[in-house]
Amino acid sequence: MAPSQPPEQRPKEVGRRLFSAAVLAAVAVLITQLGGMWFALPALVLAGVLLHEWHRLSATPGYYLSAAAIIAAWIAIAWQENLVMALYALVVGMIGSAFYLLVRGHEARVAWAVFGIAYAVIPMVALVWMRNADGSSFILLWMFLVIWASDSAAFIVGRIIGGPLLYPSISPAKTWAGAFGGLLASVATGVGTAAMIQETLTTTLVLSVIVCLAAQSGDLLQSALKRRWRVKDTGRLIPGHGGLMDRLDSLVLAAPVFAMAWTVLSLEVGNAVMS
Numbered sequence: 001m002a003p004s005q006p007p008e009q010r011p012k013e014v015g016r017r018l019f020s021a022a023v024l025a026a027v028a029v030l031i032t033q034l035g036g037m038w039f040a041l042p043a044l045v046l047a048g049v050l051l052h053e054w055h056r057l058s059a060t061p062g063y064y065l066s067a068a069a070i071i072a073a074w075i076a077i078a079w080q081e082n083l084v085m086a087l088y089a090l091v092v093g094m095i096g097s098a099f100y101l102l103v104r105g106h107e108a109r110v111a112w113a114v115f116g117i118a119y120a121v122i123p124m125v126a127l128v129w130m131r132n133a134d135g136s137s138f139i140l141l142w143m144f145l146v147i148w149a150s151d152s153a154a155f156i157v158g159r160i161i162g163g164p165l166l167y168p169s170i171s172p173a174k175t176w177a178g179a180f181g182g183l184l185a186s187v188a189t190g191v192g193t194a195a196m197i198q199e200t201l202t203t204t205l206v207l208s209v210i211v212c213l214a215a216q217s218g219d220l221l222q223s224a225l226k227r228r229w230r231v232k233d234t235g236r237l238i239p240g241h242g243g244l245m246d247r248l249d250s251l252v253l254a255a256p257v258f259a260m261a262w263t264v265l266s267l268e269v270g271n272a273v274m275s
Contacts, residue, residue: 020238024247025148032131032140039131040078044070047124049237049244050252054116057229057245060109062100066117069093073121077128086125093117119252126256138196143211143258147250149189150182150212151219157181171223179216186212203265210261211254218253222246 031039047070055063069089076085097113130136130143158178166174190208194201222245226234235243245252 020247024238025144028144029141032137032144035131035137037078040074040128043124043127044074044078046244046248047074047120050123050248051116051120053234053243053245054112054119057225057231057234058109058112058116060101060112060116061104061106062097062113065097065100066093066113066120069096069117070121070124073125074128077125077132081129081132083125083129086121086129090117090121090125093121123248123252123255126259130255130259130262139262142190142193142196143254145193146186146190146208146211147215147254149185150215151250153185154178154182154216154219167220167223170220170227174220174223182216183209183212186215197262199265206265207258207261211258214257215250215254218250221253222249 027042031042048067051066051070052063054060055066069092072089072093073086076082076089094114094117097117098110101107101110101113127140130140133139154174155178158173158175158181161175161177161181163175163177165172166176166179187205187208190204190211191201194204197204197207199207222234225245226232233242234245237243238247
């Protein structure tokens, strides 16, 4: 693990982190509003970078085979708008990568390759699929706001209050106070912007909690992976944040979980109204 920064460097690092976060948030809002290929192509690029960082950190061969699975899934969901075919491409890619590694004698890397494809493909498919839905720009923006509220509040509250660590064996910085602060901020933000997703107050409350818990779980998963690989950051692509995996850790789990929860809860509400 890299040594901690000197105190005089921390304000500069926080400044770079805030600036990078603001720029990325503005870009996310812009491409979400534009939709179409303006959204789908960046999603494909992000998935490719995620996979690249994954293969580099886990030292797993077969990157191009995994990348082919990403492209196939992207074509299915972005061009054909076929969720089933995208998931089929995901499964075929997993099986193909596993077979390739077994044949090459890399049995110990099979799990890393399979998980890496899922880590890159599933969030991409979830994001593009949600953006293709009716009224989707506001739905995605609502999810982004809830995630950003959770991340920001958890960071600020954790720094100010401190207290018992949330999961000491995984992360030496995340606290219970930060986790609860993030949850409260997510609920307040989600309920306060409920009109964006046109759901009932109860449904919005449930979705806010689900998105927050998924985002924080993704953050913990990323911390566990970095501890496993003994690195501080997954790369140096984003000033103040490290690699793309560092910045998108919350979104990787929150996007597919929200897509499933939003679909299920919306269908249940619709069926209740029709009955």
